[in-house]
Amino acid sequence: MTIAKIAELAGVSKATVSRVLNNSGYVAEKTRRKVMKIIEEFNFVPDSRAVNLSKSMTRTIGLVIPTTSGPFYMEVIRGIEDVLAANGYYMLLMTFEASRDKNETRKKYRSLLDEKRVDGLIVFDPEADESFVQEMANAKKPCVYLGREYPKVPIDTVSADNFTGSRLMMLHLLEHHGFRKIAFVRGPLDSYHGLERLKGYRKTLREFGIGYDENLVFCGNFTREGAEKIAKKIFAVNPEAIFASNDEMALGIIHKAKQLKIPLSKIPIIVGFDDAPWAEHINPALTTVKQPMYDIGKTAARIMMDRLSGDRSKVPMKVKLHTSIVIRESCGCLKAAFE
Amino acid sequence: MTIAKIAELAGVSKATVSRVLNNSGYVAEKTRRKVMKIIEEFNFVPDSRAVNLSKSMTRTIGLVIPTTSGPFYMEVIRGIEDVLAANGYYMLLMTFEASRDKNETRKKYRSLLDEKRVDGLIVFDPEADESFVQEMANAKKPCVYLGREYPKVPIDTVSADNFTGSRLMMLHLLEHHGFRKIAFVRGPLDSYHGLERLKGYRKTLREFGIGYDENLVFCGNFTREGAEKIAKKIFAVNPEAIFASNDEMALGIIHKAKQLKIPLSKIPIIVGFDDAPWAEHINPALTTVKQPMYDIGKTAARIMMDRLSGDRSKVPMKVKLHTSIVIRESCGCLKAAFE
DNA sequence: CTGAAAGCGCTTACAG
DNA sequence: CTGAAAGCGCTTACAG
Incomplete structure (x- = not known):
C-alpha cells in the first residue's frame, strides 16, 4: 500500500491524500471522509523513510x-x-x-x-x-x-553538581556530626567527576579552617576491589569518618572491615557517592550523595x-x-x- | 552534499558514484580513485533515509x-x-x-x-x-x-526457564538442606512467570512425595511492601524455609524479620528469584535463581x-x-x- | 566499464 | 478546494 494506491482507490490525487494524512492545506470535508475511509479500510500507514526524506527530518x-x-x-x-x-x-x-x-x-x-x-x-x-x-x-x-x-x-x-554534592556531604559530616578528621577516598586521577568530588572535600575543609592533610586522602579507582586493597591503610590513620567518593568503594571498605572482624561499633562512619541501587540494602544502609x-x-x-x-x-x-x-x-x- | 554533486565534481554519473560507494558492479580503478578523492575531500556520507528508501530496509x-x-x-x-x-x-x-x-x-x-x-x-x-x-x-x-x-x-x-529455575531451587532446599516444610510466596495470579515458578515448586514437591499444602503457599504481588505485609503470617506457619518467588519479596520478608527483632539464627532460610543487583549485597546475601x-x-x-x-x-x-x-x-x- | 532513466514513497509550491 | 509536476537523495536494471 502506498499513497498512490490510496489516491487511486479514492479517486483523488496523491497530493490530496497527503493533505488529509497531514491535516494540512484545505480539503473538502466530503473528500476527507472518502479518503479516510480507504485509509482505514486498508490500515494504511505512510512509509516513514519517504516522509522523512521529503521533510528532511x-x-x-x-x-x-x-x-x-x-x-x-x-x-x-x-x-x-x-x-x-x-x-x-x-x-x-x-x-x-x-x-x-x-x-x-x-x-x-x-x-x-x-x-x-x-x-x-x-x-x-x-x-x-x-x-x-x-x-x-x-x-x-x-x-x-x-x-x-x-x-x-x-x-x-x-x-x-558533583562538587556541591561532595560539599553537602562534608557539611553533614562536619556540622551535624562534628567530625574533624575525615578521610577521603578519591577516584582515578583522570576522572572529571573524581576531581570535582575531591575539590568539594578540600574546599569545605578549608571553609572550616581545617588543614588539608595528604595522609587522609587515599587514591582508589572507583572499584570495590581497589578499595578493599587500601582499606587497611585507611583504617590505620584512624579517621573519624571515611568519605568514599563512590558507593562501590564504600562497599569495598565496609566489606573489608567485616572481613577484619572489626565490630560495627568500631568502624568509622563510611559514606559514599552515587546512590547505587543496592546502597539502601546493604548493612549498614549507606548514606550517600544522589545524582538526579x-x-x-x-x-x-x-x-x-x-x-x-x-x-x-x-x-x-x-x-x-x-x-x-x-x-x-x-x-x-x-x-x-x-x- | 549529495551523490549528484559528487558525481558532477568527479565528472561521472550518479550511478558510478553509487557503485563506488557500495562496492558493487564494475568500476575502473582509475575512476574509483577519482571519485573516492572527492568523497573524502568533502567528507561525504550518503543520506541513510534515501538509501533505506531505495533498498527498502x-x-x-x-x-x-x-x-x-x-x-x-x-x-x-x-x-x-x-x-x-x-x-x-x-x-x-x-x-x-x-x-x-x-x-x-x-x-x-x-x-x-x-x-x-x-x-x-x-x-x-x-x-x-x-x-x-x-x-x-x-x-x-x-x-x-x-x-x-x-x-x-x-x-x-x-x-x-523459570519452571526449572524454581525446581533447581527446590532441589537445593530438599536435597542439600533436607527441608520438607517449605513455604512458597507466589506472585500475582495473572503473572506468567509467577505461575511457572509456582509449578516448579509444586511439581518438585510431588517428586519427593511431599503433599502440597495450601497453607504453605502465600500470595504476594512481587513487591517488597506486599511481602512485608504477609511476612508475619508466613512466620506463623513455622516453615523450615521460605522460597520467595522473587528477590523483592525475599527482601521484604527479611526486612520484616529484622523489624520484628527475630534473631538471625531463628529466621527460617529465605531464598529468592531474579538475582537483583543488590541481592549479593544484602545481609544475609541472598541465595537466588539467576536468569541469563x-x-x-x-x-x-x-x-x-x-x-x-x-x-x-x-x-x-x-x-x-x-x-x-x-x-x-x-x-x-x-x-x-x-x- | 559507464550513463540515462525509472523508481523508492512521500511532500509541497504552483496554478487553476 | 484539487491536481500535475518537481523534488527529496539514493539504487538498479538496462543498454551500450
Whole structure:
C-alpha cells in the first residue's frame, strides 16, 4: 500500500491524500471522509523513510550511554523517553562497551548525524576530550552532552553538581556530626567527576579552617576491589569518618572491615557517592550523595526538543542540576533496624 | 552534499558514484580513485533515509522493554547491542512505562513496523496476550518475543526457564538442606512467570512425595511492601524455609524479620528469584535463581539477524535458556562474613 | 566499464 | 478546494 494506491482507490490525487494524512492545506470535508475511509479500510500507514526524506527530518534522536557503569543509566533513559514520547520522537540507542574501542564508538555516533539517522544526539561520554566535543558542537545538528561540563565549548550540557554534592556531604559530616578528621577516598586521577568530588572535600575543609592533610586522602579507582586493597591503610590513620567518593568503594571498605572482624561499633562512619541501587540494602544502609539521573535525562531531552523547534541560534545551555544527600544508617543518623 | 554533486565534481554519473560507494558492479580503478578523492575531500556520507528508501530496509531493529522492573534489562540491551553492532545494525529503543497505557504502547510499537522505522522487533512484554502476539506474528516483518513462550503462536521466542529455575531451587532446599516444610510466596495470579515458578515448586514437591499444602503457599504481588505485609503470617506457619518467588519479596520478608527483632539464627532460610543487583549485597546475601539476561538479548538478536538474512520461512524458534541458582549466605551454605 | 532513466514513497509550491 | 509536476537523495536494471 502506498499513497498512490490510496489516491487511486479514492479517486483523488496523491497530493490530496497527503493533505488529509497531514491535516494540512484545505480539503473538502466530503473528500476527507472518502479518503479516510480507504485509509482505514486498508490500515494504511505512510512509509516513514519517504516522509522523512521529503521533510528532511527523522523524528529520532540518538542516545549514547555507557553500559558498563551499571544500571543507573536506565533512569536517564526514562527521563529522555518521557519527553520524547510526549513529543512524538523516537530514540536510537547506542552504548559504549568497555570492550570496544572508544574512538571507534565516537566515530560511530558521530556518523549517526552524518547519515541523517537522527535529528540530534544526546551523549553520555565523560571521557570525551574538549577538541572532540568541539567538533560535535560544529555539527549542523544539535548535540547535548551529559554528565560533565565543557566550559570552553559552545555546546549544551547537563550535569549533576558533583562538587556541591561532595560539599553537602562534608557539611553533614562536619556540622551535624562534628567530625574533624575525615578521610577521603578519591577516584582515578583522570576522572572529571573524581576531581570535582575531591575539590568539594578540600574546599569545605578549608571553609572550616581545617588543614588539608595528604595522609587522609587515599587514591582508589572507583572499584570495590581497589578499595578493599587500601582499606587497611585507611583504617590505620584512624579517621573519624571515611568519605568514599563512590558507593562501590564504600562497599569495598565496609566489606573489608567485616572481613577484619572489626565490630560495627568500631568502624568509622563510611559514606559514599552515587546512590547505587543496592546502597539502601546493604548493612549498614549507606548514606550517600544522589545524582538526579532521571532529571538529567529529562532536561537533556527538553533542551533537544527546543533546539529542534527553532531555538537554534541560542546561547549554549549549561545546566547543572542539584545533587542531594541521602541520609541512612552508615553515618549513624538512622539506627540500623537490625544489628 | 549529495551523490549528484559528487558525481558532477568527479565528472561521472550518479550511478558510478553509487557503485563506488557500495562496492558493487564494475568500476575502473582509475575512476574509483577519482571519485573516492572527492568523497573524502568533502567528507561525504550518503543520506541513510534515501538509501533505506531505495533498498527498502532500515538497518534498524526496535527493542521494547519495561523500565519499571528495574535495572536488569540493561543486560538484555547489552546482549542485543553486541550482536547488532557486529552486524552494522542500529537499535531503536522504546520503553514500557508503568504510567502509560499498555495498549497504547503496544499500538505504538506495532506501528514501528508499519511505518517502516525498523526491519524487525524484539519485544519484552510478558503481559501481552496470545491474540495480540498472534497479530504480531502475522506482520510481514520478523518479531522476537522475550521472556515467555507462546506455544500456540508461530513466533520466535526466547525465554528463561523459570519452571526449572524454581525446581533447581527446590532441589537445593530438599536435597542439600533436607527441608520438607517449605513455604512458597507466589506472585500475582495473572503473572506468567509467577505461575511457572509456582509449578516448579509444586511439581518438585510431588517428586519427593511431599503433599502440597495450601497453607504453605502465600500470595504476594512481587513487591517488597506486599511481602512485608504477609511476612508475619508466613512466620506463623513455622516453615523450615521460605522460597520467595522473587528477590523483592525475599527482601521484604527479611526486612520484616529484622523489624520484628527475630534473631538471625531463628529466621527460617529465605531464598529468592531474579538475582537483583543488590541481592549479593544484602545481609544475609541472598541465595537466588539467576536468569541469563545477557544471553536472552544475544540470542534474540541472533535470531533476528538470521530472519533478516533470509531464514524467513523457517519454523518458529522457541528458545528456552537455562536459569541457574546462585548460592549465597541466606540459605546457610555460605557463612556470613560478618554477623 | 559507464550513463540515462525509472523508481523508492512521500511532500509541497504552483496554478487553476 | 484539487491536481500535475518537481523534488527529496539514493539504487538498479538496462543498454551500450
